[in-house]
Amino acid sequence: MTERTDLPCVELVELVTDYLEGSLEPDEHDRFERHIEMCEGCAVFLDQIRTTVRLTGRLTEDRVSLGARSALLEAFRDWCAS
Numbered sequence: 001m002t003e004r005t006d007l008p009c010v011e012l013v014e015l016v017t018d019y020l021e022g023s024l025e026p027d028e029h030d031r032f033e034r035h036i037e038m039c040e041g042c043a044v045f046l047d048q049i050r051t052t053v054r055l056t057g058r059l060t061e062d063r064v065s066l067g068a069r070s071a072l073l074e075a076f077r078d079w080c081a082s
Helices: 010-020 026-036 041-057 066-081
Strands: none
Touching: 010 026, 010 066, 026 041
């Protein structure tokens, strides 16, 4: 079996959560990191996701107003329907 060394940007986006959780297989992890080193756009995307996780990690359900919660749920409902 030939090892894949390329990683398209769209595939990287699909792997971000697994990468951040440390659950990628070693070869996938290496491909991910090689791509990040070479692709500025994906490196910026990864940084944005890390920032989002860091900031939202402080947000608890009881700190979100009912109006904001309803608006978020509606936005995601509409997004998933498309």
